[in-house]
């Protein structure tokens with residue numbers, strides 16, 4: 051068990067070394083990065099938007115319900131919605147969702163390229179397949195995920211506003227006051243930096259499981275599942291560590 | 299010329315290739331034949347360095363490939379074209395982009411020059427009007443031909459083909475075989491073809507190594523193979539019952 055963890059870590063580390071070695075032709079890699087930004091990032095906008103809107107709504111309504119005490123001011127609902135979106139829901143939850151969507155996508159793409167010998171074909175041409183295939187995905191994720199998470203924060207708080215007012219859980223005035231009350235830009239910066247780490251985890255871990263798939267279609271499916279599971283586990287571990295380090 | 303000297307390969311405890319030697323000659327189609335699972339693909343993968351042989355040497359025109367570092371190997375690989383068992387075309391690219399890809403990666407040709415070269419290679423393998431199609435949209439035989447076009451786009455000195463006609467009907471198989479032979483002859487390429495198909499053996503077997511359970515059991519040409527007394531070869535060649543009956547006559 052322990053030795054298998056180290057085996058995988060070693061192999062993962064080696065693969066990253068290859069992925070980050072000097073490219074054969076920079077212009078082609080640059081083009082790939084833009085393609086991946088579209089594949090990985092823009093195509094996730096829809097699901098991120100929907101989930102964020104509803105998450106914001108639920109957090110707001112829940113908080114209003116729980117805070118029904120004369121001792122807690124109603125604007126606390128706004129504060130709670132803002133802080134939970136910015137600190138945890140957007141960076142962590144959305145990253146977990148992206149691990150599912152983007153992770154399985156990356157792993158199955160690379161896995162099917164592996165089993166259909168497309169990766170071998172690249173190697174035979176004298177191309178560093180790890181660099182050509184993995185590097186652009188990691189860079190694209192690191193660039194685009196903070197952007198997605200920022201959108202998620204805004205939409206989450208907006209969702210709380212709309213649904214909070216529609217359901218009568220909170221008044222417009224109090225919600226607006228709440229989301230501005232004691233606002234700390236540091237928290238947003240912290241969340242976005244955290245997101246960069248998560249983006250690296252999602253793209254690199256999924257690439258690892260896809261790249262080293264062997265056998266047939268069945269194996270590709272299994273490795274996609276592993277990619278998602280291990281991405282999620284590493285995100286949760288990293289989340290725990292960063293929270294300990296930066297938020298005390 | 300490619301010289302393979304005494305290569306062996308184990309997977310775990312299992313020996314898959316044992317002390318295999320073979321010389322592939324320039325301008326000829328050199329065949330490695332044998333039944334499924336006998337180690338043909340592993341042999342060819344060791345030759346091009348996709349797998350590392352445990353022992354032995356591989357020499358490309360005298361250059362010791364086995365002793366090279368990765369950078370030097372990459373240089374040799376640019377002289378290699380390979381046709382994979384499943385074609386291995388890039389799914390995300392059109393037919394034309396597939397053929398252009400190696401040019402884009404390794405030459406400084408202009409866009410129109412690359413397109414011209416790609417079209418020349420595609421027409422050489424008789425693919426016309428399919429440039430904008432994706433691999434999923436063309437037939438198996440066409441895929442093989444596009445893969446050949448991609449392999450020859452950078453004018454390789456060495457061409458490797460792993461079962462070029464597996465999964466094709468006999469007529470298409472013959473077309474592919476002829477194409478490989480013509481191209482080998484035309485550009486004086488050192489070509490290595492893996493096959494278990496007797497039609498191909500008779501059609502293009504300039505030089506043949508017969509591999510049995512990872513060992514070379516026989517070597518010769520397509521003129522000699524029908525007359526050999528080597529039992530393993532006879533079993534392989536005359537696997538079909540009617541062929542055995544013919545041999546008795």
Ligand SMILES: Nc1ncnc2c1ncn2[C@@H]1O[C@H](COP(=O)(O)OP(=O)(O)O)[C@@H](O)[C@H]1O
Nearest residue numbers: 309310314332333334335336337338339340341
């Ligand atoms: N990567 C690998 N790991 C373990 N065993 C392998 C691997 N590749 C091939 N083999 C085994 O080596 C033997 C020869 O395989 P192969 O060269 O593909 O046969 P074929 O002659 O049909 O091309 C088979 O028994 C196969 O199971």
Ligand SMILES: [Mg+2]
Nearest residue numbers: 338339383461
């Ligand atoms: Mg094979």
